[in-house]
Amino acid sequence: MPEFQTSPGMRDILPPDSGRWRRFVGIFSETVTAAGYGQIIPPLLEDIGVFHRVGEATDVVTKEMYDFVDKGDRHIALRPEQTASVCRAFVQHNPATPWKVWYAGPNFRYERPQRGRFRQFDQVGIEVLGVEDPYVDIEVIALAWNFFAKLGVQQVSLHLNSLGEPSDRERYMQALKDYFSNNLEHLSQASQVTLTKNPLRVLDSKRPEDQQLIDGAPRISDFYSPAAKAHFDTVQEGLRELGIAFVINDKLVRGLDYYRHTTFEFVGGTMDSAQNALGGGGRYDGLVEALGGPATAGVGFAIGLDRTLLACDDEGVFPPVPDEVSVFVVDITGGRQAMLITHELRSAGISADRAYQGRSIKSQMKSADRSGAVLAIIIGSDEVDSNTAIIRPLRSDQEQYAVSRKDLLPTITKALS
RNA sequence: GUGGGCGUAGCUCAGUUGGUUAGAGCGUCAGUUUGUGGUACUGAAGGCCGGGGGUUCGAGACCCCUCGUUCACCCCA
Known part of the structure; x- marks a missing residue:
């Protein structure tokens, strides 16, 4: 055994696999630049505060960040995702809206590695800032859809949900809290802890003993304001018109707290592993404001390279091709x-x-x-x-x-x- | 962070109830007469059996620790 090896959750991407990564990003960039998106290359490091604003209740920022104090006494973190960096850049540079950008690059999370889950992992994604129009939600989803199609992945299902407006979401959270609190004895220990931090996330539990209770939980759809419902209806109609199949999943609460209105996830059909979310995203009106900018609407998604590539392997599409000379x-x-x-x-x-x-x-x-x-x-x-x-x-x-x-x-x- | 599985040549794996110089396939390299690939044949190189400690006359095989990996929880892409 060599004295030095990659540390856990890190790995070398060697040829011919590296060529596949390059083509993956190439196809993605073609897809989104053809829709008017420009590339943003944010730094790997940000002031840790940038990520704290994303949400204090998510493990991604509370437990999983690689952070350190630099030689200038600044508290720095390796980015665990890129949406926060994009919003920080928006506030810093104040570009004209709509601001449509795409990115590709590594993120870092200190988690226990698993199939399709690494500590350094690559994502591609897009963000649109400054537009509340539900047609942007549709555009964003449609672009991801196109991208999967270009790769040749067939068995991807789109899960769709809306978290409503912030006040809807608040009322719903309260209702969930009441519901679960009144049935504490049927909730697993771990979920009881989750409940105190963020009741929404209890819906995410995969523990079998929680399932029955979750199935009977209040539904977000009963809490939509007229405006939230109209927004969500437009998104659904648009997707139908574009022939993009989706399933409504009212348990789809995404991990990052800043989401509201539309949320979605692309789920791989062939993978029976727990890591079957190929990508996901949604609307996060309010994040820019949380970072010190003006109230600004935002939508976007991120797609994980590794998991999507695993899905490609499972379907036998998008194989690695060795680099060749003439x-x-x-x-x-x-x-x-x-x-x-x-x-x-x-x-x-x-x-x-x-x-x-x-x-x-x-x-x-x-x-x-x-x-x-x-x-x-x-x-x-x-x-x-x-x-x-x-x-x-x-x-x-x-x-x-x-x-x-x-x-x-x-x-x-x-x-x- | 918690729990289970696994860790033998570059890769995929065999290694019998612990017993002498650790094996195969693929890959790599070199040959199969004169300067020519993809097939076939022959041969070679390549492993302190993840690391450390222990049990034993003797351990790749048993025990402990550790590291790595994998699966589940958790979280999420």
């Missing part, structure tokens, strides 16, 4: 010719690789095959003497042929086109 130079005269030719090709924008250490022609041909190259260029002493090169097609039955060195680049260029 040309492989086989030089059996020592390597200087390969140096010259690969440089010439690469300078002309043609991807090219070679072998090193003067290996046998057979071994170099093997490498050429594995490199994925379409063409091999073979240089032996005969070719050096006659100032030529052999071009050997590797992916067709076409015979190999010789060209003069000065014609090599144009010939290769033509053969590849």
Whole structure:
């Protein structure tokens, strides 16, 4: 065993998997930039207060943050998510609204690692600030939907809920608190603790002994104000019109406290593990204000790379594809010719690789095959003497042929086109 | 943070009731006569059996601790 290894919950993404990550983000960025979103690259570190404003009752900020005091005595945290950073950036830079941004990058949470759950994990996401219009909720959901479709994942179900307006949510929380408090003896120990912190989250409990009580709990839908109901109705109608299937899940209370109105989650269909939430989001009007900005509406989502990739694996879609080059130079005269030719090709924008250490022609041909190259260029002493090169097609039955060195680049260029 | 499973070559795994130089497949590398890949055959390299301690004449196999991993709870992406 090596002396040093990645610490728990951290890992190296190696090729060819890393290429898949790159394509994942590439497809995401295409999807959302085509909808008018610009990229934001917030820092990994923020003043810990930024995240505290997100909600004091969520484990994400109370127990799971990587935080430290820096050399300037500032209390700093590695971001556990990026929505708070986006809102902080909004307050700091005061951009014109609607502000539509996307991001991709790692977040950090000190949790016990599990399948689909790491301490450093990547998310892609979008946020729209400054728009209350329910059509934005629909747009945001539709973009995530499109993205899953582009990846080829089929079995994703959209769970939808509304938490109503803040006052609706308050009244509902009180009703839940009363309901559970009156039935404490049927509630698990752990849920009793949760109840004191945030009654909404009791609905999230997966403990079997809680299920019966939860099933009989008051429903949020009975607490909607007319405005909240209208908002939610518009979202549902819009999704139907767009042909986006969803299920109403009135137990869907998301972990971060700033959500109100629309909340949603994308649940993987093939994973029976507990980590089956591929992504989620919702509306968080009020978060910007909590961070010291003007009252500003906000909606967005985040999608986890790892879990989505797991879902892809389960469905056999979006496989990792090794990175390949177009040309492989086989030089059996020592390597200087390969140096010259690969440089010439690469300078002309043609991807090219070679072998090193003067290996046998057979071994170099093997490498050429594995490199994925379409063409091999073979240089032996005969070719050096006659100032030529052999071009050997590797992916067709076409015979190999010789060209003069000065014609090599144009010939290769033509053969590849 | 709490509880259960697992930890043997780069990868996937065998290793009989504890007994002499620890195995396979895949992968890697090299050969199979003269300068040519994808197949086949042959061979080679590569493991203080996660780490530490203990029991024993003797431990990869048993016990304890520790680290890592995995599953569930929790939380969430």
